[in-house]
Amino acid sequence: MKKILFLTTSPTVDGNGDALTSAAMKEAQSAGGQVDLVNIREKNIGFCKACYGCRETGVCIQQDDFQAILSLAHEADAIVCTAPIYYNCMAAQMLTVINRLCCTFACKTHKLGPKKKAAFMLTCTGSEVDEMIRHVKNITTLPSIARTIAGEKTEVFTSCVSSDTCAQSERYLARAREIGRWAAE
């Protein structure tokens, strides 16, 4: 049974990110996956201080919710992230989580668990799809992350002009389900 971590970074309750996450998660469950859901908006995650306090232990000096999420990420066979695009770049909430992965390169003995599939579902109004996919690839090709990625998919959901655009679009929900199925395979 595959373990799948769903990580949502949208601040909007029941918004586009939640609709996509929920569709993907149900699909992953019905495909036999064991799912965990973390809503970053409910968590306290500090900014990386670039102090390299994690260098020896792999554990951040900040006592916040990050370490528990990192443990789930380590155990996972797939991680599905949802993020809104603000100003042609993933929301600060997502970048802040990614920044905190400092231990993956600072600590040479850091264990990353099984190789993982990584999926991103990005919601935006008018950003260029190819450009947004490139932005994600820019991050996931960092060697310390790339070494643990077994497969990658990014879906960009454009024209999200209202918070229920995705919930109302069968086409968008189908794409989210496809991601869920892929993650559980």
Added chain:
Amino acid sequence: MSKKVLVLAGSPRKGGNSDLLCDAFMKGAQEAGHETEKIYIEDLKIGGCRACYACRGTGVCFQKDDMARVLEKMIAADMIVLATPVYFYSLSGQLKTLIDRTLPGYTKIRDKDFYFIATAAAGKAMIERTMDAIEGFTDCLPGAKVKAKIYGAGFYKPGEIAGSSVEKETYELGRKA
């Protein structure tokens, strides 16, 4: 003519490499007679944008934190320096949090000259990705001109950029700004 230069320093390290380049730019700009101010984002309290659009009619965010003051300064400035270390080939969460929170007034950040500073242990090609991500923001601002992108490539230890040629070039850019 004296201009207002606002430097938004997005590194958590005071005296770190991107911060030293901010100082070099400011020194040059001051010598050219400009008025400069540096804001350490790390020192401020700025919550993430909640995408609630409560600001749509009012132009004011419901979150009562330090961002209202920063946004006013951005609107009042003639030149804005955006500085960040390269984290995961993108920008710091600190700087992106500030950028996201410009939503109530980004259309008023009009006709500004922008300078980008990004520093990393990696080479220039990798830093280009970070520049790209920052430019995603200025692309959304009316009349924004990106005057220069300053690449602090190949610096790993905090502060080791001091005395480098890129530090001198940054000072010169400030002086000619």
